[in-house]
Amino acid sequence: MKLEHILLGTLLRQPSTGYDLKKFLDVGGRFMRSNTTMSQVYRVLGSMEERGWVTHAVEHRPGAQNAKTFRVTDEGATVFLDWLTGPYTPPSRFEDPDFGVRLSFAAFMSVDQVLRLLDIEIDARLAQIARFRDRDRSLTWDTTVPVDLELGDLVAGWSHRKGADSIDAHVARLHELRGVLLDRASSPAPEPTSDRADEATTPA
Amino acid sequence: MKLEHILLGTLLRQPSTGYDLKKFLDVGGRFMRSNTTMSQVYRVLGSMEERGWVTHAVEHRPGAQNAKTFRVTDEGATVFLDWLTGPYTPPSRFEDPDFGVRLSFAAFMSVDQVLRLLDIEIDARLAQIARFRDRDRSLTWDTTVPVDLELGDLVAGWSHRKGADSIDAHVARLHELRGVLLDRASSPAPEPTSDRADEATTPA
DNA sequence: TCTGACTACCCCACTAGTGGAATGCCTCGA
DNA sequence: TCGAGGCATTCCACTAGTGGGGTAGTCAGA
Numbered sequence A, B: 001m002k003l004e005h006i007l008l009g010t011l012l013r014q015p016s017t018g019y020d021l022k023k024f025l026d027v028g029g030r031f032m033r034s035n036t037t038m039s040q041v042y043r044v045l046g047s048m049e050e051r052g053w054v055t056h057a058v059e060h061r062p063g064a065q066n067a068k069t070f071r072v073t074d075e076g077a078t079v080f081l082d083w084l085t086g087p088y089t090p091p092s093r094f095e096d097p098d099f100g101v102r103l104s105f106a107a108f109m110s111v112d113q114v115l116r117l118l119d120i121e122i123d124a125r126l127a128q129i130a131r132f133r134d135r136d137r138s139l140t141w142d143t144t145v146p147v148d149l150e151l152g153d154l155v156a157g158w159s160h161r162k163g164a165d166s167i168d169a170h171v172a173r174l175h176e177l178r179g180v181l182l183d184r185a186s187s188p189a190p191e192p193t194s195d196r197a198d199e200a201t202t203p204a
Numbered sequence C: 001t002c003t004g005a006c007t008a009c010c011c012c013a014c015t016a017g018t019g020g021a022a023t024g025c026c027t028c029g030a
Numbered sequence D: 001t002c003g004a005g006g007c008a009t010t011c012c013a014c015t016a017g018t019g020g021g022g023t024a025g026t027c028a029g030a
Helices: A003-013 A018-026 A038-050 A074-085 A098-104 A111-132 A149-186 B003-013 B018-026 B038-050 B074-085 B098-104 B111-132 B149-185
Strands: A054-059 A067-072 B054-059 B067-072
Touching: A003 A018, A003 A038, A003 A067, A003 A074, A003 A098, A018 A038, A018 A067, A038 A054, A067 A074, A098 A111, A098 B149, A111 A149, A111 B149, A149 B098, A149 B111, A149 B149, B003 B018, B003 B038, B003 B067, B003 B074, B003 B098, B018 B038, B018 B067, B038 B054, B067 B074, B098 B111, B111 B149
Parallel strands: none
Antiparallel strands: A054 A067, B054 B067
């Protein structure tokens, strides 16, 4: 996950200052990234501005420090939308934020695009399950330091059960969402709820 | 998660070649890291060798290419064990591999050390739940591109339910393991406090 | 009045990780 | 015999991220 894309999507939803972005990443967007620093946010903002993806306007806040409000340019929007609707290659860890980040920008996508994403993710995880479930997990030990093999086995067994359950739950949830979206896609197209352009919702 | 620590732990379990390490990361250790490249593995191996944490012996494989078998030095073992049993600061995403990686090296720890780790993780996740559960998640939209707010809301609701369920399941599992370990630990020394195994005894 | 928290921005040295190509040797199957 | 694919290593240019520092103003509390 590139910070770039997260910032672009967040700014596209709502123009804001670097500080606001950092706050968002710590709270509402905390599932997208662990421990993002201020410097990282400002540097990415700077480099995106150089490339013309965002611009800033200085906002004079009487009785407070001036603040730069960043907004995404048309070019930046194109870059973001290209990434968002472009090819998704599932990371090997399903817990990685990539998929969730993309989904969190679902409002910028069509139902079909979200369904495509979902299908790719489902296929990838089913393939992983088929490939790795019930595989021999025993490890060989050849070490000079003292080890507690019994403790290791105990914990490894637990980890394995936990991992298997989590990926199963993940897939089940994906199917659930898929079902809901399929319903929505097959019913007569609902009114677009955009606050601006009105031809967004139904590219068949 | 530093690749360094993963490699050190893996080599400490079983000396191996760079290639083997990469294979391990793709299969048995796939939950530790997504998409690790060969170059990354070899470069880290090189830098660790420079620092004296690992050494290699050239293994002549008759009828095949020579292979470097890396093993951890005493100094490397110390570095690894210091990291493993040292302070653990939970990342903001509980899905991040940090905790799982440490646990996967449980055999190098004492039951008390594992319990300490577990307690830190449990406390951190409970704190997050207390802080963020049932918080207002509504987002403001101020954008120039067309959006499907209804789709966004639908997906956001799903994501939130999924996230809440996952963290609850995570905590439940942690408690489960904690119970098992407390049973196991209750033979050497009686519990000082009722609820929590604070006050670690001697590391094995 | 001082302290510390919060808003807001910027900079730097450094480390970690990506992506891809190149080398060469092996085995196995078509 | 040819090529696909596994084993094993290395190099290189590049981008991303870390961890710390600093500046500066506001505001509330002690």
